[in-house]
Amino acid sequence: MKSYRDAWAVSLLVIACVTIVLTVCSFAGIELPDALTRTLGVLDLIAVVVLVFTSVKLRIWKKDQ
Numbered sequence: 001m002k003s004y005r006d007a008w009a010v011s012l013l014v015i016a017c018v019t020i021v022l023t024v025c026s027f028a029g030i031e032l033p034d035a036l037t038r039t040l041g042v043l044d045l046i047a048v049v050v051l052v053f054t055s056v057k058l059r060i061w062k063k064d065q
Helices: 002-028 034-064
Strands: none
Touching: 002 034
């Protein structure tokens, strides 16, 4: 179960970092290149999928104990 916890933590960190970068750039008026914006968006979507998967797995594991 340690690997699920690690994946859960990493996905939270990725989501937080991507959100902070996009928010700061938006507030500061910094225009990010389109490729970077799309890459960060895809990275965010992948992190959300991993977060959901690991959350469900951890919830099932906790319920079985």
